[in-house]
Amino acid sequence: MKYAFFPGCSLESTARPFDLSTRAVCRALGIALEDIPDWACCGSTPAHASSDSLAVALPAFNLQKAQAAGLPVMVACASCYARLRTANHRIGREPEDRRRAERITGRPYDGGVEVRHVLDVLANRLGPDGIRAKVLRPLAGLKVACYYGCLLTRPPEVVAFDDPEHPSCMDDLMAAAGAEAVDWPFRTECCGASLSVTHSGVVGRLAHRLLTMAREAGADCLAVACPLCQVNLDLRQADAAKAHGAFLPMPVLYVTQLLGLALGLSPEALGIDPSTVSSEMPPANRDAGAAGVGGGKS
Amino acid sequence: MEGERDMTQPIPWNGGDLLEEVRRRSGAPVSACFQCHKCSSGCPIGPEMDYLPSQIMRLVHLGAEKEVLDSRSIWLCASCKACGTRCPMAIDIADVMDALRILAIERRIDLPDARGKLFYRSFLGSVRRHGRVYEVGMMSAYKLRIRDLLSDMDKLPRMLAQGKLSLLPHRGGGVRQVREIFRRSEEEDGKS
Numbered sequence: 001m002k003y004a005f006f007p008g009c010s011l012e013s014t015a016r017p018f019d020l021s022t023r024a025v026c027r028a029l030g031i032a033l034e035d036i037p038d039w040a041c042c043g044s045t046p047a048h049a050s051s052d053s054l055a056v057a058l059p060a061f062n063l064q065k066a067q068a069a070g071l072p073v074m075v076a077c078a079s080c081y082a083r084l085r086t087a088n089h090r091i092g093r094e095p096e097d098r099r100r101a102e103r104i105t106g107r108p109y110d111g112g113v114e115v116r117h118v119l120d121v122l123a124n125r126l127g128p129d130g131i132r133a134k135v136l137r138p139l140a141g142l143k144v145a146c147y148y149g150c151l152l153t154r155p156p157e158v159v160a161f162d163d164p165e166h167p168s169c170m171d172d173l174m175a176a177a178g179a180e181a182v183d184w185p186f187r188t189e190c191c192g193a194s195l196s197v198t199h200s201g202v203v204g205r206l207a208h209r210l211l212t213m214a215r216e217a218g219a220d221c222l223a224v225a226c227p228l229c230q231v232n233l234d235l236r237q238a239d240a241a242k243a244h245g246a247f248l249p250m251p252v253l254y255v256t257q258l259l260g261l262a263l264g265l266s267p268e269a270l271g272i273d274p275s276t277v278s279s280e281m282p283p284a285n286r287d288a289g290a291a292g293v294g295g296g297k298s
Numbered sequence: 299m300e301g302e303r304d305m306t307q308p309i310p311w312n313g314g315d316l317l318e319e320v321r322r323r324s325g326a327p328v329s330a331c332f333q334c335h336k337c338s339s340g341c342p343i344g345p346e347m348d349y350l351p352s353q354i355m356r357l358v359h360l361g362a363e364k365e366v367l368d369s370r371s372i373w374l375c376a377s378c379k380a381c382g383t384r385c386p387m388a389i390d391i392a393d394v395m396d397a398l399r400i401l402a403i404e405r406r407i408d409l410p411d412a413r414g415k416l417f418y419r420s421f422l423g424s425v426r427r428h429g430r431v432y433e434v435g436m437m438s439a440y441k442l443r444i445r446d447l448l449s450d451m452d453k454l455p456r457m458l459a460q461g462k463l464s465l466l467p468h469r470g471g472g473v474r475q476v477r478e479i480f481r482r483s484e485e486e487d488g489k490s
Contacts, residue, residue: 009430009431009433009468012430012464012468013431013433013462013463013464013468014433014457014462014463015462016460016461016462017460017462038429038472039430039472040425040429040430040472040475040476040479041425041429041430041431041476043422043425044421044431045377045418046417046418046419046421046422047422048377048396049377049395049396049399049400049414049418050399050400050403050415050418050419050422051400051422051483051484051487052323052396052400052487053482053483053484053486053487054422054479054480054483057479057482057483058425058476058479061472061475061476061479094325100486103482103486104479104482104483104486105479106478149378150376150377150378150379150380151378151379154378154379154380154382154383155379155382155383155390156383164383165383188380189342189380190342190343190376190378190380192342192343192376193376193377193378194376194417195343195374195376197417197437197440198373198413198414198417199346199374199413200449200450202343202346202374202376205345205346206342235453235456235457273460
């Protein structure tokens with residue numbers, strides 16, 4: 001199993017732990033990743049909200065490189081994933097979008113390169129059973145609220161690897177890792193995404209709502225699969241508590257970090273940092289078997 | 299609130315120019331909206347908006363360009379796509395919001411809230427220069443533009459300690475090609 005990997009800008013900075021843990025988990029599961037050479041930014045929201053041409057051309061530029069390598073693409077960032085899938089969708093269906101992308105990039109592209117999210121590859125290509133067989137250190141007793149956010153399941157005509165309103169693939173992966181995936185209602189509610197830059201108060205309100213609901217549902221931590229979700233929910237906890245009321249801090253980990261722990265990888269190899277909120281995990285939860293989650297000893 | 303329309307007053311009908319412009323740019327069947335308000339019910343940002351998504355749709359039908367392009371709502375949409383996913387008429391309302399932002403940037407010199415526009419400009423400027431986003435540079439440029447250097451500075455030490463911010467830009471090898479893509483995209487956008 002081999003993919004051309006599109007890391008995206010976040011994985012080089014704020015989402016370093018997602019980069020480390022995605023690569024480590026893929027290595028442990030026999031998924032070979034080859035970085036798209038000289039990849040460029042997908043354009044993200046600033047492109048689709050200000051230039052329709054850039055929003056199609058930047059993803060096409062990267063997908064052409066994967067096509068040249070003859071490999072399907074795997075993406076970790078949910079926003080990059082949505083942008084690459086959307087460009088493929090448009091280029092494949094709208095002849096004018098295709099012609100425009102080809103004029104701008106100067107190369108032919110038919111929108112045909114397969115683009116999958118790491119969650120899709122792990123849950124649907126490898127499958128929970130394939131992962132369960134490789135679990136060395138089950139996350140027994142750990143209660144996880146799986147948070148899918150917006151772009152992994154929406155819009156369904158563009159992404160379509162799980163149900164848009166009631167996704168379950170991350171829950172299945174966490175169950176395979178030995179954890180208990182709690183039932184909770186806000187799994188696809190938005191965290192506010194890039195409003196974190198321009199209107200951070202909105203993100204504080206949304207983060208407060210999500211984190212307190214996850215706690216109410218009995219979760220010890222949140223599992224995410226998007227750099228923006230992780231940053232918004234982890235970094236803004238103090239702001240959220242100040243503006244909307246105190247709550248028990250909630251560790252927010254990448255699903256690949258939790259999976260990696262179950263596969264026997266070390267917290268360091270997965271970028272689990274003791275200075276994230278996770279180190280503040282209350283003792284009751286730590287005793288319940290959240291081994292390693294706080295960067296502690298298993 | 300300033301800019302908010304007195305809903306008891308009739309809105310002048312401007313012949314559907316705005317509706318057609320938004321339909322063309324967003325590719326969404328804007329006129330199919332029958333005001334079921336499902337989008338507004340599920341919108342996570344609704345509490346902060348001056349007009350709810352379904353109200354924006356109705357204002358577009360009515361050709362109320364001023365109300366729509368001067369609204370805060372079009373800049374508050376997080377593009378989470380809950381609205382479009384649930385719309386019974388398959389209208390991608392987030393795409394409509396994108397089209398309205400682009401229109402507002404083109405037709406408005408002063409926006410009531412320019413933070414979105416300035417963030418996009420800072421972000422894309424970084425991509426144009428480096429091929430990828432250089433977050434420290436991008437955020438500094440943005441904060442200079444909004445003249446607010448201090449907000450969120452409390453997050454910086456922890457992010458640096460975690461190795462989550464790098465003080466130098468990462469450069470892809472394709473910077474020259476990326477710049478060409480930006481130049482040609484501007485030409486293409488100018489055609490429409």
